[in-house]
Amino acid sequence: MSTPILEMKNITKEFPGVKALNNVSFRVAQGEIHCLVGENGAGKSTLMKVLSGVYPYGTYSGDILLGGAVQRYRGIRDSEHAGVAIIYQELALIPELTVYENIFLGNEIRNGPLVNWNETIKRAGEMLDKVRLKVNPAAKIKDLGVGKQQLVEIAKALSRDIKLLILDEPTAALNEDDSANLLNLLRELRENGVTCILISHKLKEVIEIADSVTVLRDGQTICTLDAHKGEVFEGALIKHMVGREIDNIYPKREHKEPGEVVLEVRGWNAYDPGLGRTILRDVSMYVRRGEIVGVAGLMGSGRTELAMSIFGNPLGYQIKGELLMKGKPQTFREPQDAIRAGVAYVTEDRKGNGLILIQDVKENITLANLHAIAHRGVIDSNAEIKIANEYKVSLNIKTPSVEQRVSNLSGGNQQKVCLGKWLFVKPDLLILDEPTRGIDVGAKFEIYTLMNRLVDQGMSIIMISSELPEVLGMSDRVYIVSSGRITGELPIAEATPEKVMRLATN
Amino acid sequence: MFFQNLQKVLRQNIREYGMYIALFVIMLIFAITTKGTFVSARNLSNLLNQTGYIAVLAVGMTLVIVVRHIDLSVGFLAGFIGAVAAIALAKWGMPVYVVIPLVLVIGAIAGLITAFPVAQLGIPSFVASLAGWLIYRGFLQLVTAGTGTIIIADKAFNAIGNDFIPDIPIKILPNMHFLTLLVGVAAIVLFVLSEISRRQKQEVYSFEVLPKDIFILKLIFISALVGAITWVLSSYNGISWTVVIMLAVVGIYHFITTQTVLGRHIYAVGGNPDAAELSGISVKRIIYVVFGSMGMLSALSGILFASRLQSATTTAGTLFELDAIAAAYVGGVSAAGGVGRVAGSIIGALVMTSLTSGMNLMNVDISYQYIVRGAVLAAAVIFDVATRRASK
Ligand SMILES: Nc1ncnc2c1ncn2[C@@H]1O[C@H](COP(=O)(O)OP(=O)(O)OP(=O)(O)O)[C@@H](O)[C@H]1O
Numbered sequence: 012m013s014t015p016i017l018e019m020k021n022i023t024k025e026f027p028g029v030k031a032l033n034n035v036s037f038r039v040a041q042g043e044i045h046c047l048v049g050e051n052g053a054g055k056s057t058l059m060k061v062l063s064g065v066y067p068y069g070t071y072s073g074d075i076l077l078g079g080a081v082q083r084y085r086g087i088r089d090s091e092h093a094g095v096a097i098i099y100q101e102l103a104l105i106p107e108l109t110v111y112e113n114i115f116l117g118n119e120i121r122n123g124p125l126v127n128w129n130e131t132i133k134r135a136g137e138m139l140d141k142v143r144l145k146v147n148p149a150a151k152i153k154d155l156g157v158g159k160q161q162l163v164e165i166a167k168a169l170s171r172d173i174k175l176l177i178l179d180e181p182t183a184a185l186n187e188d189d190s191a192n193l194l195n196l197l198r199e200l201r202e203n204g205v206t207c208i209l210i211s212h213k214l215k216e217v218i219e220i221a222d223s224v225t226v227l228r229d230g231q232t233i234c235t236l237d238a239h240k241g242e243v244f245e246g247a248l249i250k251h252m253v254g255r256e257i258d259n260i261y262p263k264r265e266h267k268e269p270g271e272v273v274l275e276v277r278g279w280n281a282y283d284p285g286l287g288r289t290i291l292r293d294v295s296m297y298v299r300r301g302e303i304v305g306v307a308g309l310m311g312s313g314r315t316e317l318a319m320s321i322f323g324n325p326l327g328y329q330i331k332g333e334l335l336m337k338g339k340p341q342t343f344r345e346p347q348d349a350i351r352a353g354v355a356y357v358t359e360d361r362k363g364n365g366l367i368l369i370q371d372v373k374e375n376i377t378l379a380n381l382h383a384i385a386h387r388g389v390i391d392s393n394a395e396i397k398i399a400n401e402y403k404v405s406l407n408i409k410t411p412s413v414e415q416r417v418s419n420l421s422g423g424n425q426q427k428v429c430l431g432k433w434l435f436v437k438p439d440l441l442i443l444d445e446p447t448r449g450i451d452v453g454a455k456f457e458i459y460t461l462m463n464r465l466v467d468q469g470m471s472i473i474m475i476s477s478e479l480p481e482v483l484g485m486s487d488r489v490y491i492v493s494s495g496r497i498t499g500e501l502p503i504a505e506a507t508p509e510k511v512m513r514l515a516t517n
Numbered sequence: 518m519f520f521q522n523l524q525k526v527l528r529q530n531i532r533e534y535g536m537y538i539a540l541f542v543i544m545l546i547f548a549i550t551t552k553g554t555f556v557s558a559r560n561l562s563n564l565l566n567q568t569g570y571i572a573v574l575a576v577g578m579t580l581v582i583v584v585r586h587i588d589l590s591v592g593f594l595a596g597f598i599g600a601v602a603a604i605a606l607a608k609w610g611m612p613v614y615v616v617i618p619l620v621l622v623i624g625a626i627a628g629l630i631t632a633f634p635v636a637q638l639g640i641p642s643f644v645a646s647l648a649g650w651l652i653y654r655g656f657l658q659l660v661t662a663g664t665g666t667i668i669i670a671d672k673a674f675n676a677i678g679n680d681f682i683p684d685i686p687i688k689i690l691p692n693m694h695f696l697t698l699l700v701g702v703a704a705i706v707l708f709v710l711s712e713i714s715r716r717q718k719q720e721v722y723s724f725e726v727l728p729k730d731i732f733i734l735k736l737i738f739i740s741a742l743v744g745a746i747t748w749v750l751s752s753y754n755g756i757s758w759t760v761v762i763m764l765a766v767v768g769i770y771h772f773i774t775t776q777t778v779l780g781r782h783i784y785a786v787g788g789n790p791d792a793a794e795l796s797g798i799s800v801k802r803i804i805y806v807v808f809g810s811m812g813m814l815s816a817l818s819g820i821l822f823a824s825r826l827q828s829a830t831t832t833a834g835t836l837f838e839l840d841a842i843a844a845a846y847v848g849g850v851s852a853a854g855g856v857g858r859v860a861g862s863i864i865g866a867l868v869m870t871s872l873t874s875g876m877n878l879m880n881v882d883i884s885y886q887y888i889v890r891g892a893v894l895a896a897a898v899i900f901d902v903a904t905r906r907a908s909k
Pocket residue numbers: 026027029030031049050051052053054055056057058409410418419420421422423424449451
């Protein structure tokens with residue numbers, strides 16, 4: 012190992028009731044791609060926030076050495092000056108501003124008191140070239156896909172003079188192409204001498220790109236593995252992360268004969284008056300009792316729109332078509348109607364429209380089904396705590412108590428709260444939109460096991476996912492969506508990755 | 518240890534305790550500058566009566582701000598409805614027990630009308646209620662145009678804003694209002710018992726609780742405060758009907774917001790409207806409910822004010838909305854939505870009326886009074902934003 016560019020020694024960071032980091036040591040060598048892995052709530056994001064000054068010097072104990080010099084950041088500005096750039100789990104771009112404005116936000120190129128826009132646009136163009144992103148620097152962020160936004164974030168980081176680039180789950184919301192793109196870019200940056208720390212739950216990409224991997228568990232460093240000595244492979248990673256071995260991440264289930272049709276849509280069309288275009292065309296699909304139906308497709312192909320249009324259409328699309336619930340025609344005017352009819356929808360955007368971040372775990376879990384724990388409109392607070400604790404245990408949500416604010420949970424644990432909330436509704440049909448985004452391998456396995464148990468008990472599940480192995484590993488039947496149409500329906504036995512990809516890009 | 522605990526608790530809850538500190542400081546300053554007149558039994562009793570019509574508005578306003586809206590029309594709506602009540606009593610000779618429910622309903626309908634463009638068309642409530650501000654101001658001048666001030670002669674109606682609860686004929690302490698003392702003692706006992714039982718329950722679930730010494734300090738402090746107020750009031754005329762109404766409104770709203778499904782839905786909509794909608798809560802319905810309640814409370818405020826003055830005037834309700842909004846902010850509501858307790862708004866209202874009353878006693882010129890009230894509003898909002906950022 013060459014000289015470490017970064018050394019974090021004996022870092023301990025406590026929150027009320029949680030020891031997020033317990034004596035963690037972490038070394039990163041100059042010029043390498045170092046991956047940081049671990050279960051949800053292991054402390055990965057917290058460690059990086061300590062490193063980038065989000066938690067300033069004095070709020071943690073231990074030392075940070077960058078290039079051999081002790082660092083004491085009072086805030087993010089200090090770490091930026093020292094050459095540390097971090098791209099957070101949630102993107103921090105401003106949607107209404109243009110690409111070039113975002114890239115130089117907080118780091119404006121000035122001409123006296125004025126911003127030199129010509130220079131800004133020129134330099135932004137150079138940065139975009141560096142990250143191989145071909146967009147007009149004057150485009151607005153909100154008009155770009157997530158993959159491109161991610162690249163803009165990196166361009167923004169590169170616009171400063173950086174020594175260390177930190178990416179916290181950058182590929183969680185990216186499709187395979189965009190992910191591959193991003194990884195290639197990181198390799199190029201490595202050629203140019205940029206050191207990179209990457210947090211990811213996608214072990215495949217960790218194995219593909221890492222020079223070394225550090226595993227955290229329960230706020231402690233478990234080990235650091237060297238890829239060049241052949242120490243980095245899936246079995247080893249899982250074992251160190253979870254503490255036990257998992258042979259088959261997609262647990263087997265008896266494929267029973269499915270029951271009667273639970274939900275069916277026929278000739279389903281949706282027009283988005285905001286965008287001014289048709290987003291779903293002539294979609295027909297059905298789900299039967301005790302069945303997991305996968306919905307595959309690229310990002311932006313209309314899968315989420317399909318789910319939303321079925322689930323009471325909260326975005327106000329103009330809809331044509333027929334919806335039958337257990338054989339009876341229905342119109343869901345708002346999500347409330349859909350929930351009453353036994354449909355639940357776990358959104359892909361847990362922070363945006365899934366959780367109430369300022370409320371606590373129990374309030375979030377019971378929100379969609381408050382009447383179940385209320386008598387004449389008055390909430391039984393004991394029952395509420397009991398229910399929340401049940402889901403905390405059964406989903407293994409890591410939190411000191413169910414009175415913890417959800418914004419204080421780690422990303423993966425927030426996702427589990429979302430799941431708990433909709434399981435408590437006890438639906439007949441559960442629509443899962445990217446259910447395992449940001450979730451660790453162990454928890455994925457638990458969620459898959461749970462899904463199997465639920466369908467065994469007679470629930471039906473629609474699973475929308477961009478991760479093909481997950482769709483193929485869990486579904487009984489797969490629909491493929493492309494540009495707002497269903498381009499194919501395959502029973503699982505016939506669904507090969509090649510076939511699905513062909514239909515998805517067609 | 519004790520002081521460390523105290524410091525830590527104060528720092529963590531600065532947002533919540535800030536309003537008590539503000540109230541205390543303001544009262545202390547006025548007590549000194551008026552050489553004690555401000556804290557005399559007579560003045561405190563008056564102060565509480567003046568707080569009534571702002572406090573009920575502040576309660577409603579808290580919920581409006583919690584769902585990320587604002588209602589500027591409440592002041593003149595209160596004034597207008599006070600005038601309607603006066604006309605109904607004085608000109609149409611309607612009995613008081615008909616007039617009060619009637620104007621409360623009118624108020625609620627007015628609130629629903631404000632909510633309509635907000636809920637259905639997504640028009641900013643600032644604009645919708647600004648229109649209401651103008652319209653109700655016009656209405657108020659229209660109905661009082663012919664006569665000017667309308668005098669109310671109805672005794673029962675005027676009692677609401679001016680009279681005190683009767684005493685029971687037991688005289689243990691001379692010159693003291695005995696029922697008031699009883700009510701005060703009962704309130705303290707209830708408060709202490711409910712706090713203890715709540716704490717025990719939280720301990721059972723191993724939730725975070727205050728350190729024991731701080732908890733006891735809090736109990737003693739609040740009990741002493743309530744005790745002192747009760748003592749002062751009972752040495753004068755006792756509790757007024759206005760205070761009874763104010764406490765009832767706060768009690769009911771506190772219950773609704775903390776214990777019921779409706780309350781939870783309101784805070785969910787404030788915390789994240791998109792998530793609330795997807796959880797099966799009709800955001801539109803909540804907006805109607807919150808604005809409807811605001812309208813009804815505006816009517817109540819109008820009744821309290823008209824009754825206090827025993828008349829309806831052409832300028833009734835002027836700047837009430839400012840005091841109500843300021844009271845809500847001082848009371849801990851957050852502009853970002855989803856946060857704010859109804860009970861805090863009564864403290865906020867006390868702060869705002871203390872300012873007016875104290876400055877009146879000091880004969881401060883009205884122009885300076887406006888400036889001070891505006892500055893307090895600004896300070897409250899800045900304090901809110903600053904403490905929230907720090908606690909992130
Ligand atoms: N602001 C906070 N207040 C209280 N607890 C916190 C706070 N931030 C993080 N935690 C706790 O610290 C622990 C570590 O969280 P962290 O976000 O670092 O996990 P992570 O490894 O990034 O997990 P994930 O893979 O789910 O993103 C968790 O138990 C979390 O609940």
